Amino acid sequence: CAEAPQIYKHHGAYFLLLASGGTGYAHGVEVGRAETIFGPYEAHPSGEPILTSSPRHLFSLGDPDAGHFEMVNPHSVMQKAGHGSLVHTHTDEWFMAHLMARPLEGQLLNPLGREASIQRMHWTEDNWLEMEDGSNLAKMTFKGLAGVPIDNEPNTDLFDSFQEPQYLLEFMTPYRQQHQSWVSTQKRQGFLRIYGGNSLFSQMNPAIMATRATSFTYEVETLLEFQPNHYSQTAGLGLYYDSNNWLYAHVTYSEEKRCPYLTLLQAKLGQRIEYVNTRVVVPEVNIQLKIGYDHGIANVYYRLEEQETWQVLLQDLSVAYLSDEGVNGMPGEIGGFTGLFNFIGAVDAHQHQSYADFAYYKVTNHSPAS
Incomplete structure (x- = not known):
C-alpha cells in the first residue's frame, strides 16, 4: 500500500517520497530516485523504508489497512512512524515531518490517535536521503534547529x-x-x-x-x-x-x-x-x-x-x-x-x-x- 506521493528535486535527481505500510504498526516512508520526473524510479539501495518505527520491513502486506501488530517495536515509545514530508531550512538543514502514534504502556492501543513528529535528515555522498544518524528508526528527540532556542515546554492546557x-x-x-x-x-x-x-x-x-x-x-x-x-x-x-x-x-x-x-x-x-x-x-x-x-x-x-x-x-x-x-x-x-x-x-x-x-x-x- 503506497500513498501520498510527493516529488522533490535534489542535485539534479528526482525523488519520489511515498507513505507505505498502511496505517498500522508497519507504517513507513519509502523513497525512489530517477533521472527524469517521469521515471523509472529506483528504490533506495537499502531496500528498506528510510523512516519507520518497526525494526522489520513488511514486504507482503495482505490487507494494507490491518494493524500489523506483529510489526511493533518493543524498544520504542514511538510507533507507526510514516507518511512524511521534507523541509529544507534557510540554515541548509533537512527535516522530515511525519505521522506517528504512542500506545499505552504495555498495550497496543493508541488513545491519542495520529500525532505529528519530526526527524533530522541528511543527504549522503551518493545523493540518497536518510536520517541523520544513518538508521531508519524514528527517534523521540533530536538536535534542534540551528539558532532557534527552545525555552520551555509548550502549554497544551x-x-x-x-x-x-x-x-x-x-x-x-x-x-x-x-x-x-x-x-x-x-x-x-x-x-x-x-x-x-x-x-x-x-x-x-x-x-x-x-x-x-x-x-x-x-x-x-x-x-x-x-x-x-x-x-x-x-x-x-x-x-x-x-x-x-x-x-x-x-x-x-x-x-x-x-x-x-x-x-x-x-x-x-x-x-x-x-x-x-x-x-x-x-x-x-x-x-x-x-x-x-x-x-x-x-x-x-x-x-x-x-x-x-x-x-x-x-x-x-x-x-x-x-x-x-x-x-x-x-x-x-x-x-x-x-x-x-x-x-x-x-x-x-x-x-x-x-x-x-x-x-x-x-x-x-x-x-x-x-
Whole structure:
C-alpha cells in the first residue's frame, strides 16, 4: 500500500517520497530516485523504508489497512512512524515531518490517535536521503534547529470561560457543523449554551463540543446549569471516540422521583452500558463535573454548590478501548486514527428544545510528553 506521493528535486535527481505500510504498526516512508520526473524510479539501495518505527520491513502486506501488530517495536515509545514530508531550512538543514502514534504502556492501543513528529535528515555522498544518524528508526528527540532556542515546554492546557463571543478554536463537532442555532455564547453572557441534539449513538446532529486529548494523564471539567423535565433530556461531560464508543457523565430527569439526577452512561462497541448504582439526585441547577484520565483509566467526579470537595461518581473504570485499535471489535484491525476526545454536550431526543448552559471548560494535562 503506497500513498501520498510527493516529488522533490535534489542535485539534479528526482525523488519520489511515498507513505507505505498502511496505517498500522508497519507504517513507513519509502523513497525512489530517477533521472527524469517521469521515471523509472529506483528504490533506495537499502531496500528498506528510510523512516519507520518497526525494526522489520513488511514486504507482503495482505490487507494494507490491518494493524500489523506483529510489526511493533518493543524498544520504542514511538510507533507507526510514516507518511512524511521534507523541509529544507534557510540554515541548509533537512527535516522530515511525519505521522506517528504512542500506545499505552504495555498495550497496543493508541488513545491519542495520529500525532505529528519530526526527524533530522541528511543527504549522503551518493545523493540518497536518510536520517541523520544513518538508521531508519524514528527517534523521540533530536538536535534542534540551528539558532532557534527552545525555552520551555509548550502549554497544551485548555480553558474557556465563554466571556468572549468566540469560543476556543480547538472545539470540534463530530458529525455536525458548528452553528449558533444549537451552540452559542450569545444567548447568555458568560456561558456556552448547547441545545440538545440527537442521541450520542447517532451520526445525525449530536450536540457535542469536543477537544482532542493530547496527554496520557489529564483532567477535564466543567460547570453546567440544566433543568430537564423529560427522561430523554440530558447534558454533561464525557469522553468520546465515535458514535459507538464513549463515556457520558450527565444530568437527566427521573420521572419516578420527579427530579433531576446525575448518572453515567457508556457505549462500548455499540453496546449501551448503564451504571444504575451511580445515580445521584441533583436538587440544584448548578453542578460541576470532572473526569480524570490516567493511561486508559477514568475517574468521574461531581460537586454541588454547597460541597467544598469533589465527590466520587465512579472510580477506576477502564476506558482504554477508546483508542484507534480498541473501537473496531476485530483483533488486529485499526478502527480509526482520530484518537480520543473530551466533550461537553446535550441531548434532547424528545423535542430538541431543552438546553444546558456551561460556565467554563477546562483541560489540565499532567504529562504532555509521556
